[in-house]
Amino acid sequence: MTKVMTAAQVAATVRSGMTVGIGGWGSRRKPMALVQALAEAPADDLTIVSYGGPDVGVLCAAGKVRRVVAPFVTLDSIPLEPHFRRARQAGEIEFTEYDEGMFMFGLLAAAHRLPFLPTRAGLGSDVLRVNPELRTVRSPYGDGEELVAVPALTMDVALVHLNRADARGNAQYLGPDPYFDDLYARAAGRCYVSCERLVDPAELLKEGPVQSLLISRSMVAGVVEAPGGAGFTSCEPDYGRDEAAQREYVEDAREQG
Amino acid sequence: MSRADVCVVACAEAFRGDGEILAAGIGGAITVLAARLARLTFEPELLTHDGTCLLTGDVPALGQAPEVVEGWLPFREHLWLVLNGRRHVMLGASQIDRYGNTNISCIGDWTRPKAQLLGVRGAPGNTRCDPTSYWIPRHSKRVFVPEVDLVSGIGTDRGAFELRRVVTDLAVLDFATADGSMRLVSVHPGVSVADVVAATGFELHDICGNVAQTREPTDEELRVLDRLDPGRLRDREVAA
Numbered sequence: 001m002t003k004v005m006t007a008a009q010v011a012a013t014v015r016s017g018m019t020v021g022i023g024g025w026g027s028r029r030k031p032m033a034l035v036q037a038l039a040e041a042p043a044d045d046l047t048i049v050s051y052g053g054p055d056v057g058v059l060c061a062a063g064k065v066r067r068v069v070a071p072f073v074t075l076d077s078i079p080l081e082p083h084f085r086r087a088r089q090a091g092e093i094e095f096t097e098y099d100e101g102m103f104m105f106g107l108l109a110a111a112h113r114l115p116f117l118p119t120r121a122g123l124g125s126d127v128l129r130v131n132p133e134l135r136t137v138r139s140p141y142g143d144g145e146e147l148v149a150v151p152a153l154t155m156d157v158a159l160v161h162l163n164r165a166d167a168r169g170n171a172q173y174l175g176p177d178p179y180f181d182d183l184y185a186r187a188a189g190r191c192y193v194s195c196e197r198l199v200d201p202a203e204l205l206k207e208g209p210v211q212s213l214l215i216s217r218s219m220v221a222g223v224v225e226a227p228g229g230a231g232f233t234s235c236e237p238d239y240g241r242d243e244a245a246q247r248e249y250v251e252d253a254r255e256q257g
Numbered sequence: 258m259s260r261a262d263v264c265v266v267a268c269a270e271a272f273r274g275d276g277e278i279l280a281a282g283i284g285g286a287i288t289v290l291a292a293r294l295a296r297l298t299f300e301p302e303l304l305t306h307d308g309t310c311l312l313t314g315d316v317p318a319l320g321q322a323p324e325v326v327e328g329w330l331p332f333r334e335h336l337w338l339v340l341n342g343r344r345h346v347m348l349g350a351s352q353i354d355r356y357g358n359t360n361i362s363c364i365g366d367w368t369r370p371k372a373q374l375l376g377v378r379g380a381p382g383n384t385r386c387d388p389t390s391y392w393i394p395r396h397s398k399r400v401f402v403p404e405v406d407l408v409s410g411i412g413t414d415r416g417a418f419e420l421r422r423v424v425t426d427l428a429v430l431d432f433a434t435a436d437g438s439m440r441l442v443s444v445h446p447g448v449s450v451a452d453v454v455a456a457t458g459f460e461l462h463d464i465c466g467n468v469a470q471t472r473e474p475t476d477e478e479l480r481v482l483d484r485l486d487p488g489r490l491r492d493r494e495v496a497a
Contacts, residue, residue, distance in 0.1 A: 025332055051332075052376075070376060071376055071377060071378055071379070072375045072376035072377070072378045073375075073376060074375055074376075079284075079375060080373070080374065080375065084373065085372075085373040088363070088369075088370055088373040089369070089370055089371070089372070089373055091368075091369040097362065097367075097376055097377055098377075099377055099378075099379060099380070099381040099382045100336060100378055100379040100382065101336045101339055101340060101379060101382040102381070102382070104333065104336050119340065119382075120340065120382070120385050120386055121339070121340065121379075121381055121382030121385060121386065122381045122382070122385075123381075123385055123411075123416060124381070124384075124385060124408075124411040124415035124416040124417070125377065125380070125381035125384075125385075125408050125409060125410070125411050125415070126362075126367070126377075126407045126408040126409070127377060127381050129408075130367050130407070176309065176310045176311070176329075176331070177309070177310045177331040177332060178331060178333075179331070179332060179333075180332070180333060
């Protein structure tokens with residue numbers, strides 16, 4: 001059975017008002033080919049869940065975003081993401097601003113089909129002030145500690161980009177950091193994987209150990225072969241970040257004002 | 258010896274006594290050099306990383322890959338370390354108040370900011386769960402404010418785990434006062450107490466005329482720094 005699709009076909013499955021999780025971290029291994037296709041598709045009013053980078057910026061610039069859920073939006077080597085900044089400063093988007101660790105617990109809760117998970121991260125900070133819907137829970141044990149109850153970051157759709165995948169959706173990362181892509185796959189109703197290269201299942205272990213098989217086909221709805229599909233963000237070891245292209249992206253954003 | 262050398266050593270001193278935990282510098286040459294210098298001199302058990310996801314077995318120069326890797330530290334392990342309390346991070350801040358509450362999220366009203374910055378990142382969890390220090394390369398009233406616009410990292414009045422020290426281009430400050438407010442510990446060579454007071458937007462606790470001078474790097478420390486940063490990237494971060 002094949003799940004191979006085009007990026008446009010993936011984008012066409014996204015409906016207005018949906019919650020879309022996007023893997024990677026900052027300006028690293030972002031599924032930019034899928035994001036670009038989504039920017040060109042009709043769906044809007046989206047909630048984007050992301051350790052944010054240019055994925056968030058591209059979708060903000062395309063007018064697709066109602067809400068961003070993120071602990072940061074950055075291009076890493078260029079600290080501030082220009083389109084996200086502009087959208088925030090113009091009051092065009094809503095923002096759910098979480099601590100990085102809180103955000104991970106939201107992913108973990110969704111992946112485990114739990115309503116929430118408790119953490120200390122966020123306590124005492126203005127994260128609780130700017131997210132008045134957040135609740136705390138008290139430990140039922142002797143310590144009685146009060147903790148933040150991070151609600152599950154459940155998504156309709158997750159988009160991730162990995163190095164290799166087979167046609168049924170088994171997907172492999174060959175770089176040094178899995179980021180949280182497996183959690184996105186598990187937290188979403190449907191996960192779509194783009195990859196640098198589609199390979200036969202028998203080829204998967206030729207480039208990396210079994211531990212590099214990050215995502216199982218049981219969690220994948222569609223696979224897109226997209227060489228360079230993380231560009232201009234990094235996709236180690238296939239390529240690093242294209243710093244010149246990233247600078248150009250920022251300059252273009254400035255010209256658009 | 259440059260002002261940057263003094264700053265690196267003052268930042269490195271924040272890690273003194275930390276032992277076998279991750280000494281993490283965030284962004285820029287100074288904090289990364291500080292962790293590596295501390296490990297190579299007075300705090301040899303420290304763990305240091307390469308800025309991405311490797312725990313380095315040796316201590317490479319800035320921009321160099323390690324020859325020895327002693328561990329794997331992807332982002333999810335960083336987040337685990339934070340909750341587990343085995344990390345001392347040296348963060349930056351766009352604003353800081355007298356209790357060490359810091360802001361890296363936005364300037365102005367959060368609902369529609371005048372300037373959107375990074376977002377809170379991991380600062381809430383770092384400051385709640387681990388020792389945290391700050392490096393602020395430009396000590397000014399824009400940064401040292403009476404009240405921050407959004408509390409990202411929490412201060413001593415909001416349940417911070419432990420704010421160790423604040424190092425700036427002018428001085429070293431800490432929170433070892435009865436009410437946990439900021440105190441001037443030392444001024445760097447060539448800087449006066451009046452300079453620091455003039456650059457700080459709130460009253461510093463308990464300055465009674467006996468503020469020390471920040472110690473100068475030893476010859477050994479300068480030799481180590483020259484090996485770690487032969488291109489003197491550190492001097493670009495601090496005005497001489």
